[in-house]
Each structure stands twice: as structure tokens, then as C-alpha cells.
Amino acid sequence: MGKILCYVYHNMADFEVTLLLHRLKNTGKREIIAISEDLDLKTAQSGLTYQPDRRISDIHNLDEVEALIIPGGPIDNGQNEICPLIRLMDDREKLIGAICFGPQFLGRAGLLDRYRYTTSCSQEKIVTLSCKDPFNRKNEVMKRVVCDRHIITAQGYAFVDFALEICRYLKIFESDIQEYEQIVRIGEFEYKN
Secondary structure: OOEEEEEOOOOOOOHHHHHHHHHHHHOOOOEEEEEEOOOOOEEOOOOOEEOOOEEHHHOOOOOOEEEEEEOOOOOOOOOOOOHHHHHHHHHOOOEEEEEOOOHHHHHHOOHHHOOOEOOOOOHHHHHHHOOOOOOOHHHEOOOOEEEEOOEEEEOHHHHHHHHHHHHHHOOOOOOHHHHHHHHHHHHOOOOOO
16 A cells, blocks of 8 residues: 655645545545644644644655645745655655645745746735745746646645546546546536526
8 A cells, every 4th residue: 555645734725635635545545644843733724633643754764655745825934844855755756746835845845946836826925925935936837737747736726636636646546437436526517597
């Protein structure tokens, strides 16, 4: 069984990754491991609390790790303990998925100098926050989801698309029908008058 690391932290936008993690665990039979700087409870934007399974500093063996998933959350240029793990995952060409403001961690780890990406965090938002912009804007692509080799990024509202691209990358579906039933149709809607 492959392992999926999910970075959990205070004020993360947990809704952006719950569908994805549900599919990876139940359809893909992957082990989900919540990681953080420490083992203290983390309260997400939803109000739910999360208990990390492991400290980032305790992760040394990546042999069975298939991916690192990073939900969005507030810009915090001091939140960098995850950056060495991101670089290690990149060196081994392991999947890294980040959504909404989550690519900020890829930026501080230096990955956005080499990969195309998208983010929900605009330059205007950075100005209002009065903080250093962690994003290399020359590689930013204004799309719902951007896949560049083993890096998948998405706008926050595109969490269904994000889940689909990561599940496709990890080949968790046995058929197009299963893919449709478990993710694609969730993103479909019809206006009724």
C-alpha cells in the first residue's frame, strides 16, 4: 500500500483536499499520513481539528511515499519546515499537489522557479497582506489546474478538478466509468429554471 502525506496546519482550507483524500484512501487503498511541524491538534478553517500522525522532521524514508498533498491556507512566510521535504520529494520526482494558496510552500522551497503552476493568491492579495510574495509570477498560469511533470497545482474553487488530476496521476481508477462515478460527476451540475 502506497503512502500519501498530507500537510495539516492551523487555518488550512481542509475542504479543498477531503474529496481527494477520501478517494485515495477508499478507492486507491492508499495510507493517508497527516504531517505537521509538531503533533499538536490543528484547527482548520472549517472548525474541525486534525491530529497529525507524524512530525515533518521524523520523515526520513520516502520509499513507500507516493505523494505530498498541501491544502490552501493563509500566507505565512515563516512557515517553512515543510520546504526541505518538498525539495526532497521533488528530487525523487514524487508527486506534489498543492491547491489554492498551498503553492506558497512550493515557492519558498524554490520549486516555482522550475515549474509552471497556478494559485488563487493574486499579486493584489499579497499587497493587501503586506507580506513577501512567495510566488515566482513568471511561471504562473491562470488555469483551474496546472500539471507540470510531477507537480499539480489548482485554484481553490477547482478542488474537484484537483482531486481528479491527482487520482489520474496515481492511476487509482480501474475504468473510465469508475472515474466518472467517483469524481467527475461530482463536478457536474445543471441549471434548472
